[in-house]
Amino acid sequence: FDQDDVGTARISQVVTSITSACLFAFSWSFLFRNRPPSSTLQDGQSSLWTVGFIKVWRTSGEIYRTMPALKRLMGSIFFAESATNTIVTISTTFMSTFLDMSSTEIGVVFMVVLTMGIPGAKIGEWLALKVDPLFSAKVCIVLFILSTTSASIVLRGPEQKQYVTIFGALWGIGLGWLHPMHTILFLGLTPDHARTEYMGIFIFSQQAFAWLPPLVFTILNEAGVSMSIGLASLDIFLALGLISLQCMGCYDQLLLVPISSPIAPVSTVELPTIT
Numbered sequence: 001f002d003q004d005d006v007g008t009a010r011i012s013q014v015v016t017s018i019t020s021a022c023l024f025a026f027s028w029s030f031l032f033r034n035r036p037p038s039s040t041l042q043d044g045q046s047s048l049w050t051v052g053f054i055k056v057w058r059t060s061g062e063i064y065r066t067m068p069a070l071k072r073l074m075g076s077i078f079f080a081e082s083a084t085n086t087i088v089t090i091s092t093t094f095m096s097t098f099l100d101m102s103s104t105e106i107g108v109v110f111m112v113v114l115t116m117g118i119p120g121a122k123i124g125e126w127l128a129l130k131v132d133p134l135f136s137a138k139v140c141i142v143l144f145i146l147s148t149t150s151a152s153i154v155l156r157g158p159e160q161k162q163y164v165t166i167f168g169a170l171w172g173i174g175l176g177w178l179h180p181m182h183t184i185l186f187l188g189l190t191p192d193h194a195r196t197e198y199m200g201i202f203i204f205s206q207q208a209f210a211w212l213p214p215l216v217f218t219i220l221n222e223a224g225v226s227m228s229i230g231l232a233s234l235d236i237f238l239a240l241g242l243i244s245l246q247c248m249g250c251y252d253q254l255l256l257v258p259i260s261s262p263i264a265p266v267s268t269v270e271l272p273t274i275t
Contacts, residue, residue, distance in 0.1 A: 008103055059197060070189040072248045074205045077182055080141055080241025082209035083234045084178060087171055088113075090217050090231060098227040099161040109164050113172035120176030128181065132251035137181035141242045144174045145235050152232035189254070213237055 063070055088110070095101040095109065127136040147170035154163055183202070190198040217230040248254065 055197065056201070059194070059201065063201075067189065069248050069254050070186070072244045073182070073185055073189060074201075075244035075247075076137070076141075076241040077186070077202070077205040078209050078241075079237045079244065080144075080178065081182065081206045083213050083237035083241070084144065084175055085206065085210050086213045087175075087234065089214055090234065091168075091171075093217075094155075094227050094231055095161070095164060098157070099155060099164065100158040101161055101164070105161070105164075109168040112165050112168045113175065116169045116172030117176030120173035121180055123173065124177035124181050128184070133181045133184045134245065134248065134251040134254070137178060137185065138242060138245050140174055140177040140181060141238050141245070143170065144178070145238045145242070147171060147174070148234050148238070149232055152228040155231075156228065209237075 063074070091109075092106060095106050096103075101109075124136050124140060127139060147167055151164075151167040154160055155167070186198070186202050187195070213234055216233050216236075220230040220233060221227060
């Protein structure tokens with residue numbers, strides 16, 4: 001359309017907004033089925049406005065006190081996915097400012113990232129079948145750490161921008177790999193009767209610390225530290241996520257860990273078995 005970067009961004013935003021509005025409207029109108037309520041207000045519960053907050057507070061306390069494996073998994077989600085979710089934000093600044101890449105070049109890189117998410121998901125599934133989902137998640141985080149560290153070493157300026165696509169492919173593989181493994185582990189460590197509530201906590205865990213890696217990157221940048229070091233700062237959060245997974249113990253042992261809930265008797269964890 002013969003537009004500069006700002007004009008291209010405006011066109012992209014308009015197209016994205018219209019497309020999203022149409023798809024969401026169709027989904028909410030035709031794809032959701034009617035279903036009866038899964039629970040009712042008990043005596044002493046004032047209203048729907050407060051019961052949800054109270055329930056989430058109690059469930060969070062229950063996770064902290066009686067579900068050590070789930071608590072450590074949430075630690076991994078807090079840190080590792082805060083880093084992976086902000087790679088787009090940080091790498092965009094890194095590519096445009098530090099590597100002096102155009103909007104077209106950056107768009108190509110992110111197209112590679114999105115495309116490589118497909119084989120990344122298959123690699124994660126294959127390794128989960130060969131070993132287990134916990135091991136697969138650990139290997140994925142190691143891949144993220146190695147690729148991010150290598151990118152911060154190799155990409156020293158505009159002269160090396162031709163190598164960005166390689167690292168974008170590695171990041172894409174990791175993005176398509178890690179989230180499904182975290183989801184499998186999380187679902188296996190939550191009681192069947194409260195999956196909807198726990199999935200809300202899962203989504204919160206993914207976004208709770210999403211502001212922290214960009215903040216660290218910005219502080220380092222404003223302090224005059226090289227953007228390469230700022231990019232490598234993501235490794236801190238990835239390493240914390242890996243340590244949290246390592247503290248969960250052996251996957252086979254998790255299959256026998258009892259979990260308790262304030263509204264249900266003690267049951268046995270049944271982590272999904274991929275076949």
